[in-house]
Amino acid sequence: MESRSITPLPHSFYARSVLAVARDVIGKTLVRNHPLGELRARIVEAEAYRGPEDRAAHSYGGRRTERTEAMFGPAGHAYIFLLYGMHWHLNLVTGEYDAPQAVLIRAVEPLIGIEKMAALRGVDAHDAQGRAHSTLTNGPGKLCQALGIDSSLYAHDLTRSPLLLTDGPKLARGQLGRSERIGIDYAGSWARKPWRFYERENRFVSGPRRLRS
DNA sequence: GAATAGATTGTCT
DNA sequence: GACAATCTATTCT
DSSP, rough: OOGGGGOOOOOHHHHSHHHHHHTTTTTTTEEEETEEEEEEEEEEEEEEEEETOOOTTTTTOOOOTTGGGGGGGGGEEEEEEEETTTTTEEEEEEETTTTOOOEEEEEEEEEEEEHHHHHHHHHHHTTSSBBBOOOGGHHHHHHHHTTOGGGGGGGGGGGGEEEEEEEOOOTTOEEHHHHHHOOOOOGGGGGGSOOOEEEOTTTTOOOGGGGGG
């Protein structure tokens, strides 16, 4: 019901180069209408995966299977996959139809429903200083667990409830960070491409210190 | 703070 | 049968 007043980002936001979307999605708001109640979070870290040439992408070489099918579909839908048998990952499909590209959401900052996210994660909501625990959503697997995202939302249209993106306050000048991507050492020279974007000094960003500042 | 091991299963070779 | 766009607990320093 609260979502009545929300204006989702249109499909045209996603139907652009995957690098442009990965950059521009930092600071946008993720709205999840969950059975427990409405959850909202601000995207603070994302990575671009540009198949078919990008060796780190699941669609590398044009590999098109039941799992990767959503990446080949229309922009603005969700590509969701399971890693290490236990962690769900959320991606936004971008680019032209049949261009298998997607943006991995790596970290978000909780805005609304922090207690519910903590319940879904099975951890405490607050740290010793009474702030929302950074471990609530500072990683691709953690944020999916905190927002109740799994394969039931595979290929979901991200302009609609129960999972959509909407605008957020513009990033402050100089706060956009950029680096190589995380966890893809197997991808050779592709691993060194600066296709990761994040908000500097945001304590919900994942990775070692040098990749957060 | 850093380094390490172990968890756990769908997907692809 | 091996691997994977990770996370957690534990064991160091």
